[in-house]
Structure formats: structure tokens, C-alpha cells
Amino acid sequence: MTRAADTTRRKPDWVVLACCLFLTVFGWLNIYSASCVDDVQVFEWGTRYGMQLIWIAVSAVISLLILHVIPTNFYPTFARETYILMALLLIATIIVGADIKGSHSWLVLGPIRLQPAEFSKITTALALAALMETYDFRFDKPRSALQGFGVMLAPVLLILLQHETGLALVYLGFLLCFYREGMSGQVILAGFIAIGLFILTLVASPHVALTVMAAIAVIFAAGRSHFPGKVLLYGAGIVLFMWLLPLLWKWRWFAQGPGNLSPATWIAILATPLSLFFAIRLLIVRHKRYIANALLAFLFGAAVVFSADWAMSHLKEHQRLRVESLLGLRDDPTGVGYNVHQSKIAIGSGGFAGKGFLDGTQTRMNFVPEQTTDFIFCTVGEEWGFLGSLAILAAFLILIIRIYNRAEQQKSRFNRIYGYCLASCLLMHVTINIGMTIGLMPVIGIPLPFVSYGGSSMLAFSIMTAIWLRLDMENR
Amino acid sequence: MDVRDRKSVLVLAVCIIFAILAGWLFYLQVINTRYRVIAENNALKYEIRYPARGLLKDRNGNILVGNRIVYDIMVTPRDMPPFDTVEFCTIFGLDTAFMHAKFREYRLYRSRIGYQTLTLLKQVPAEQYHVFAEKSFMFPGFSATPRTTRTYPYQAAGNLVGYLSEVDAAFIRDHPEYRSGDYSGRTGMEEAYEMQLRGEKGYSIYLRDVHNRVREHYMNGKYDLQAVAGEDITMTIDGDLQAYGEKLMNRKVGSVVAIEPSTGEILAMVSSPGIKTEQLAEIGRYYDQIMKDPYRPMFNRAAMSPQPPGSVFKLVNGLIGLQEGVFTPNTYYPCNSGYSVGKLKVGCHGHSSPLDLDHALMTSCNSYFCYVFRAIIDNPKYGSTQEGFAHWKQYVESFGFGHKLGTDIPGEQGGTLPSAERYDRMHGKNRWRSLSIISLSIGQGEIGCTPLHLANLAATVANRGYYYIPHIRKSTPESPIDSRYMKRQYTMVDTSLFCEVIEGMRLAVHGGPEATARSVAIPGITMCGKTGTAQNPHGDEHSVFICFAPKDNPQIAVAAYVENAGFGSAWAAPIASLMVERYLNGKVERKDLEQRISSTSLLHKVRVRRR
Structure with missing residues (x-):
């Protein structure tokens, strides 16, 4: 009983609440601007802004229920069950889900369309919290690590099967939570290096990527070696050698890329610097663990480099084009790059203070596709200018850092893990979504939390945040 | 590293990411202005x-050229439902096959066309448009845009x-x-x-x-x-006179140029056959036909076609001779049906002999001007033929010959005057004498001038020694023309000497039975004229006539040039005379002459090359 009395007395974290409310209201204004029609002066419920208002109301009611009715211990207790139920729902969606723009992620219930993948973030976060909360869960134990990755990747797999690559990508955000809970930072570093090499391979050539990788490895080794000067000297030699190699071989082979060479040729080409590299390493650092690690790292890098072309040819056509467009390999403002080009025009034309509410020519005239959902940030950028963009960014920054800070203060490990999952999830959404609209990221269709039009997204983020607020409230 | 510090790492990472986003937004929205444009x-x-x-x-x-509203019929294929095609075609006088071809085209390119509005028909006359406008409810997706096109009253x-x-x-x-x-x-x-x-x-x-x-x-x-x-x-054109000139030149090859001597304003400039104005309005449709026409209607002969001037050039030689003092108006030269030196003979026609200057002009005596020309070229004070020729050429150029007059007529040509070098090439260096170039005395040989030059000569004589550069844009207070058109261009011949040749020109019209242009005298008007019959390698002689009237205070100077028509008095003179009568009297009394001239075709006499 004392617990119940506590809840009524305590107030939810007003900073998080204020940020969410600001984003929701500001978001709705922009949806109104992007979807209202001039000559119709009356408020219409059937329009997007009308629908969104309904969704906001529904989200508010459910959030209030979570904040004041559902007991806190419901979440750790039923985390496993909700997770499994959600997995079943995801599977069901793949089978019975309506085909909307090539994606099988929608459940149609009469007039309502829901996207279970959005809600699956909540259950996954809860399940991860429940799993990692246990006393003997440690990331340096392979069993624990496998379990953690398993819980994270299972919904990813199902969502990929639904052809919602964007939403699946968001789950990588949980890696940040793993990192906080003790996972080696090298996993994330490896991820970044992989992305870097991938881009380098596509933009320049496999040869350049390999050379850069070798250079990084040498610098890394030099940092740990007792004779950094020597390592750097040898390293320089290797890099030089790798640049001279194409001259020794026929230049054409390299220039044409890996596709035109037989695997045997590549192994031969690679073997030379590789063996040289490790021979030198062996001479300098007489430590076997380093050798194994370095070998692994190099093989990983090489695998990334050579899988880049393979991956590009096996990605879905539209995804490959988006990546190529982002990397500037394809200049095509009326084709694949159209969205981003128009989006940049809209945002760029906003200037410092914007064109004013309802006065954006680009968004109002439908130049930007998906402008109420994934590209809602264009409307913000055009009508509210740099100031409006900055307000949105600031709200998200405060929200995320506030949650990180409060999570760190939680008594229960469950609460902390959940908080990290929520903040990381928000971070992924914001980075990818805004990055996409301003051309820093490939076009990955995920909504901007609280701002974009969409019932599922609105509801899912409201629920997820409300659960956090409730957990946070209880902690005190 | 303590696991608890990892929060700081994450917060730092978040801050970096947001800084990158904010920085890039700052660049896009504040620094870069390209996207605004x-x-x-x-x-x-x-x-x-x-x-x-x-x-x-x-x-x-x-109004010579006016505007008329026509309509372009536009269609937005996207908004075009099935409609009564037959009715549509009836309104615009189209073939249904044309519309079906258009429909096929629109269907084929529908994705490229999108919501665009395309032009279906161009320059639909207002009458058709009004019928369409009345029934436009039957044709959704169609609209009309007004445009102006040219009319030629x-x-x-x-x-x-x-x-x-x-x-x-x-x-x-x-x-x-x-x-x-x-x-x-x-x-x-x-x-x-x-x-x-x-x-x-x-x-x-x-x-x-x-x-x-x-x-x-x-x-x-x-x-x-x-x-x-x-x-x-x-x-400066007089619309009536221009139309009248075109009527007279109907089915003849040549040109008529009329100039107001006191201003240099071109009153009429006819080039025949010319482009018909009904073809002008729809040049696109007739362009091929015009370009294939063997008589080259696009070619403005009046300003672009250099031809030998024939006997009208005797005026120039006479004036130069007087100025140089190699003879006087009272000098008599004999004519024995021509001018013979050794084997060379310049033929002439029968008239009384010997003659003074006025009567030589009246009868257009070839011999007389052979004597005069030789006297100019062989003038002892210049020492050599070449020197004499150079001086003669200077005089001729001062009349505007041999170069562009500098008019505002597009494509004006300058004509040709032979150079000493040319004769050197023909005869050998300094191996030519006045006899070698005797054809120049009667406006034949290596000289070419446009009808505009000849009209300008008539105006120069009418003005007694100067001309204004002919032009076709009239000066108005709002937009005055270039000052060079206002400047008198004097010839090198003294103004007092012009009276002598003017008397000869008067006699050529009013001088009785031996006058070359006696048949074209206009009752009540003293006209001065000079006929020419220009030999040419293309066929019959070109008929040439220049004149001005009235003799005192001239109002109009005319040059007529009718190709391969024969004697100057036969065609060019009546045409020029009728022009003068029409301009000065406002009407023409000599209906029979007018009827005969305007209804006769001389096209068959002109040899043309099929194009």
C-alpha cells in the first residue's frame, strides 16, 4: 500500500515530459502545415493532422494509464512473455500483413493500421533489461553475450523479413546499452571501421580501403609497441608497397575492381603484404595474443572490403541506389536522389529564421515526398528555419542526455538498462532521420519520434517513454 | 576504464553527433544560399x-503591319476525358486522323507529360476560337491562350x-x-x-x-x-504608292524605287516577284515553297541586285565631263549610227547629228558620250589613262556608286565599280586605254549598281547636286533617326552644272519626236527622265528608267528596272511615270496604260534556274 501511496505523491520527471510535449505539439503544427489545404478552412478529422490529433489523444490516455494505473513490477515480471508475444505478432504480420509499398509490416484492423515493429522496440528493451538484470549476466561470458545478442537480433531478423530495413537498423542502438553494461568497446569500434571501410571501398576502390586499413593497423601497432618509430617506418614501407603493387601487377586489374579478378589472384595479391606485415609484427612485439588479434582484425577488414561489392550487388535495388546516391557515386536529383535533393532544398531555403508557419513553398506544394512522415523535418527546416531545427535538436539532446543521466542514478539495474535502451533508441531515430533529410545518411525510412505523422510511432514512443517515467518515478 | 565512465563516453558521443547535425544544418540553412534560389x-x-x-x-x-489576336489551343492531356472528337475537328477544320495521332502521342508519353499543358494548335483565328469558346464545356482539359499575329492591311x-x-x-x-x-x-x-x-x-x-x-x-x-x-x-513608305508599284510590277522581274529627293525618304521600294503578305503571316507553312520559287521572292532586288545601269549612267559621265571642263553643253559631237575607232564600234540608233549635250541626252546618243568619256579619261592634265580613270572613279563614287549607301535597309548591297587593278588583270599592266573601257561611257561593262543607286542618282540630279542617304524609317519626335540621314551628301560636281543635264532629261520626256521617253509624259506635270536599255548576258535587254518630277521643286524621284523587258521606254518608263502620276496626283488618268502594264506578264522572258 505504501507503494501505491508513493506513486500518487511523486511526480514524473518534468524535463523528459516537457521535451516530449514540446516535440509532440511542434510536430503536430508541422504536420498541419504540410497536410492542410488552403481553400478548406474548416478543421477536418479525416486529414493527416486530424488523425494525428486523435493518435496524440490516444497516446496521452495510454501514457496516463501507464503512469498511474499499471503497477511497476508488471514490466520485469512479464518482460519475457510480452517479448515472446511480440515475436509471434511479428511472425503473424509477415504472414497476414498487408503489402504496403513493398513492406509487410502493417497489421490492418478495420480503419486502424499498426506497425508491430514499432512496438517490438518496447518489448525488446524490457526483455533485454530483464535478461541483463540477472546477477550472473556478464558480457565477458560467451553464454551471456550470446543471450544478449540473441534477444536483440531475433526481432531484427523478423523485421528484416518484413522488409523494414530502417526499423531493424534502429535495434543496433541497443549496442550502446550493451556497451554501458560491459560489452567491449571494440565491437562498436569494429562496426565503425567496417562502415568506414565499406564506404571507402565503394567511393574509392578496394585497394585504397586496404591501404588505409593497413595504415590504421600500423599506427595502432606503433601505439602499443616499444619501438614506435621502427613500426612506423616499416608501416610506411608496407603502405608504399601496397601502392606500388598495382604497378608491379597489371594496373588494370586493380582499377577494374575485385569483380573482374579471380579469388585466387586476390589471395595472391593479399598474401604478400599480409605476410610481410605479420612478419614485422612478430619481430617487434613478441606477444602472440597481439598477433592473433591483429590477424583477426585484418581478416575482418579484408572481409568487409571484399564483401562491399558483393553486398552492393545483393542489396535491394532501391537500397543500393540510396547508398550510392548518398556517397555521391550517382548524381541523379530527379531519380533516386530526388527525395534528398528536394529535402535539402526545402531545408536550405528556410534560412535562419524560416519562411514562417504555413508559408513554406516547398513543403506546402508537395515537393518533398513523405513530408508528413519520414521527411517532416523538412517542414520544420523550411518554415521555422535554423532556429526551429535547432529547437528540435535541442529538445532531443536534452531528452537523451537527461535519460542517460537519470538511468545512471537508478537503484535497480533493470531500470538503468531500460533507460539506456530508450535513450539509445531515440538517438538512433533522430540521427538517422535528421541525417537522412539533410543528406548525411542514406534514405532510411524511419520516423522522427513524437514529431512524424504516424499512429504506431507516436503510440510506441509514448508508451516507451511513459514506462520509463513510471520506472523513474518509482525509483525515488 | 571503469564501466561507470562509459556513460560519459556515450554522452560525449551524443553531443558530437548532435554537433555534426547542427553544424551541417547551419551550413545548409544559413551559410549556403544556393538552395533558396x-x-x-x-x-x-x-x-x-x-x-x-x-x-x-x-x-x-x-498601318502597314498590324496585329490580330489569334489563339493557341492548349491541352492538358491529364485532364482530358473522352470527348466528341468529330465536333472538335469540325470547329477547327481538322482531320480526325490528326487528333488520333495526337492522342496516341499523349498516351505514349503520358508519364513524361504528367500535368503539363501542351500546345495543340497554333494561331487559330478568332472566328474559330469563338465557336470553340461557346462549346468549350464539351472539351474539358482544353484551353486557349491569346497571342498576336501580324496583319497586312x-x-x-x-x-x-x-x-x-x-x-x-x-x-x-x-x-x-x-x-x-x-x-x-x-x-x-x-x-x-x-x-x-x-x-x-x-x-x-x-x-x-x-x-x-x-x-x-x-x-x-x-x-x-x-x-x-x-x-x-x-x-517612310507610302502605303498606297507601294501597293500601286507592286500592282504595276505584277508578273515582272525587277524593281521600282521611289525617293523623296528633299529628304531621302524612300516612298516605295518594290521588288518583284516579292513575298506575298498572306504568306508572310504564316511563313512556316510557305517557307519551303518560297525558297523553291525560281524567281526568288525573298530576294530584295531593289537593294541587293547590282545590274548594269545602261544609258541612265550617261548623266553621270556628262556631269563629270562638264565639271572637268573637257566639253561644254554647247559642244557638238557627230554620230554616224555609232562611234567607230578602227575595228571598235559602239552602235547607236538613228537620230539627227551632230548633237549638243541636251539633245544627246534626249535621244540617248551613244557616240556623244563615247567622246565625252574618252575626253575625261584621256584628259592631258592627268598624263595617263590610269590617272584619268582614277579621277573618273572618284567622281562616280561621289554619286554613291560602287559602295553601300549606308541605308537602313537590311542586306543592302554596294554594287561594283571596276578598279584599275581589274583592268590590269584583263589587259596587262597599264596596257589599257580609254577605248578598252569605252563601255563604261554608256553604263555597260564592269559596272553594277542597284536600282536603289539609280533612284538615288535621280534624287541627286533632282536636288541639283546632293542626296540624302535613302532610308525607310521615318524620323518622329519620339524616336529620331540617325543624324547621318539628315546630312546632305554632295557630289564632286558643281551644283550649277546640273541644270544642263536636267534640261536634257526634260527633253527626253517632253522633247518631241526624237525624245526617248516621249510616250510617258504626264499631262500637266513637267517630268525629267532618262531611259536606259542595259545589255546583259542573260537574255533581252533590261528596261531601265529614272526620273523625277516636277522639274522644279521635285517631289519624287523614281528608278524602275525591269529585267529582260527590252527598251527602257517600253516598260520601265511607263511604270515609273505611272508611279509619279499616282504620287503627285493621287490618281491615275491613263487607265489604258495602267491596265496594259499591270496585266502583262514578262516572266517568260527571264531565264531562271530551277531550285
């Missing part, structure tokens, strides 16, 4: 308002006013202020005064959406620009 081009649709093109008026303020002066045509890609490249679909003057006055005539286009700004659909008038037209109508141009 693109956005305007994207969303604002400028709809062009076409100005009315300036009118071309004649010297009396009558006098149906004359086609070659002078020129035509308009839609600009092509090459033209736009050189003149970036034009857009596809604009018209510009391509020949004649339309081209020469394009800048003044075209006016300034205006525009209305509309907001459009991504499908190119126009949504609303931007800021209620606050930033719209009104079109500025083109400036009217007043020409």
Missing part, C-alpha cells in the same frame, strides 16, 4: 504575358517589312533573352527594329506544386510584371 525556381511558376508587338506605319500614319511591302518566326535553338543560344516559343523578326523591318518592336514581356507568378499543377496566384499578383507593348515604327 532553387526553391524559388521549384515552386514559382512564371506565366509569360506577351506584349503586343509594335505596329509598322507608313509615312501618313496608316495594304497587302504590300512584304520584302521590306519582313517576317517573324518562332526562335530556334541556335537563335536562343545567341540571344538568351528569348525563350522557346517566342517570335522574332527574321528579315526586313521586323528584324532591323526587333528591339523596339518586340516590347517587354511581363509575367504573372503562380505557385505550383510538385505535379506542376498551378495552385494559386502568388501574393495576389503583387510581384507580377505587366507586359510593355512594343514601340510603333513609322516608315
